[in-house]
């Protein structure tokens with residue numbers, strides 16, 4: 001279902017080159033107006049292909065793409081209200097800052113005074129007022145980045161596509177530009193679709209993240225949804241560090257792993273169903289061996305600045321990564337304590353739709369049960 005807030009809709013979009021295996025395989029999603037979206041995934045998963053399809057640089061092999069409710073499969077790139085900021089910025093080195101930003105407006109044959117006003121406005125938005133006559137070669141990496149953004153927003157697009165625009169910058173500048181881009185999106189109020197393979201960048205910047213792998217969307221949601229409730233091993237592993245072990249769901253709220261039974265907060269599984277368990281390293285507390293829910297022997301320890309990263313093996317042979325402000329000693333036995341909420345249970349091979357349906361059905365039965373308790 002889409003409504004007036006939907007700006008882009010992909011309906012069963014497949015893209016293949018020649019007769020090879022598809023690069024995107026039956027992908028459907030919606031993008032809402034005015035939000036910051038991130039396409040996140042490893043190299044080659046199809047992120048740039050999605051951007052190119054939205055920009056109109058290529059057509060889908062199957063399926064439909066809608067822009068504001070209109071099918072745009074055949075609409076050429078220059079007739080779409082979309083602009084792209086490329087990884088290498090694609091600026092013209094022989095033109096100065098002003099002319100780089102003015103380029104598209106000159107092609108549209110706008111009047112000179114209109115062009116001047118629009119370029120000044122765009123440069124003000126990216127904090128480059130006064131740099132009009134600078135040569136591109138005299139600008140730093142971060143400044144070039146901003147010129148590229150100004151050149152894109154001067155066309156007043158409804159959507160700005162950003163293809164790994166920060167990857168060429170050093171870490172400090174990159175972090176600064178993350179804030180700037182996020183702030184710029186808020187001020188402009190237009191939709192940003194940002195591509196990255198950096199999970200921390202995605203978590204920090206986005207309203208919504210689409211996690212992709214091998215031409216499929218694995219999971220979509222807010223950064224906290226995806227971090228807290230990863231739907232499968234790929235997402236859990238790709239977003240942040242995770243401990244992932246195989247276990248068995250005994251019944252609702254009871255899961256077994258590492259040879260023991262634990263209380264958890266998940267349900268809606270079959271009895272004795274084999275599942276995968278995720279516990280984040282920061283959710284494990286290091287205790288004395290006798291006080292933990294699991295006993296483990298420390299294998300390695302690294303100091304990471306804000307915490308120690310400790311790797312330890314439990315008695316069943318599972319490795320556990322622990323983030324702790326306390327120091328451990330290699331070869332000592334420690335206890336691992338964790339809350340029921342820290343245990344995330346994942347079904348094998350569950351699609352996002354099945355995951356959502358299970359959660360809904362399970363939430364309903366959960367409410368019913370609560371009511372019964374009240375009646376009693």
Ligand SMILES: Nc1ncnc2c1ncn2[C@@H]1O[C@H](COP(=O)(O)OP(=O)(O)OP(=O)(O)O)[C@@H](O)[C@H]1O
Pocket residue numbers: 017023041042043044045046047048049050197
């Ligand atoms: N024109 C093309 N012809 C054939 N294969 C292509 C073409 N363009 C892209 N591909 C292939 O499609 C797959 C997805 O490419 P895409 O550029 O969308 O990935 P990506 O997720 O953006 O990766 P990266 O992070 O490395 O840029 C890759 O395996 C790539 O080699």
